Amino acid sequence: MSLILWSHPYAAYGQKASVALYELGLPFELKLVDAGDAAGMAAFRAVSPFGKMPVLIDGDRTIVESSIVVEHLDRLAGRGRLIPHDPDAALEARLIDRIVDTYAGGPMNRIIPRKFRPAGNEDPYGDAQDANILAVAWDWLEDRLGDGRTWGAGETFTLADCCAAPILTYARRLIPFGDRPRLKAWHGRLMARPSFRRALEDAAPFGDLMPAPPPVD
Numbered sequence: 001m002s003l004i005l006w007s008h009p010y011a012a013y014g015q016k017a018s019v020a021l022y023e024l025g026l027p028f029e030l031k032l033v034d035a036g037d038a039a040g041m042a043a044f045r046a047v048s049p050f051g052k053m054p055v056l057i058d059g060d061r062t063i064v065e066s067s068i069v070v071e072h073l074d075r076l077a078g079r080g081r082l083i084p085h086d087p088d089a090a091l092e093a094r095l096i097d098r099i100v101d102t103y104a105g106g107p108m109n110r111i112i113p114r115k116f117r118p119a120g121n122e123d124p125y126g127d128a129q130d131a132n133i134l135a136v137a138w139d140w141l142e143d144r145l146g147d148g149r150t151w152g153a154g155e156t157f158t159l160a161d162c163c164a165a166p167i168l169t170y171a172r173r174l175i176p177f178g179d180r181p182r183l184k185a186w187h188g189r190l191m192a193r194p195s196f197r198r199a200l201e202d203a204a205p206f207g208d209l210m211p212a213p214p215p216v217d
């Protein structure tokens with residue numbers, strides 16, 4: 001049964017799904033979420049209750065929410081790779097996924113749209129609050145990586161890394177990693193991972209759409 005992924009190659013949460021697909025070697029067909037294509041957008045909205053990507057179509061199943069998409073893909077690929085078999089390791093992978101999604105992806109997805117608001121609608125207080133949440137997330141991750149783990153949740157590449165690769169890459173352009181060497185080193189490993197490199201290559205033709213300066217660290 002062929003898999004269909006509704007996504008945009010530049011979208012962080014879409015990349016989370018495509019990294020998982022590439023990791024697991026699962027072929028898929030991309031359906032581009034293109035705001036300029038009215039018919040395409042109507043078809044996308046029909047499968048995406050909140051208008052969010054990614055959406056995975058697997059036969060007669062429609063799967064929304066990137067973490068659930070990754071869980072589903074891991075199951076399709078025989079289980080135990082992106083969600084470890086060991087229950088404690090699985091909990092750690094899900095924990096890092098939740099922390100990165102909620103406290104790095106969350107503020108990122110609030111700060112970026114505010115940058116496109118019409119003049120006079122700025123929200124410096126909200127921006128500062130969200131910048132602070134991101135900084136706390138960086139501190140928390142730096143501390144969590146203190147046990148010397150190679151990847152986000154241990155010694156194997158998991159859901160945690162599928163989530164972190166794109167979100168860290170974009171969010172550090174809003175709040176740099178600063179003096180957090182373990183976070184920087186983990187991100188360096190994510191950048192070198194072939195599955196994420198492939199996702200970045202998919203995004204490259206769309207240029208740099210991020211309304212923030214290039215990374216400084």
Ligand SMILES: N[C@@H](CCC(=O)N[C@@H](CS)C(=O)NCC(=O)O)C(=O)O
Pocket residue numbers: 011012013014051052053054064065066067109
């Ligand atoms: N909780 C969702 C978040 C997905 C999300 O925020 N996707 C963004 C792209 S990175 C999106 O669809 N944005 C389009 C919009 O909000 O209109 C998930 O994990 O799948």
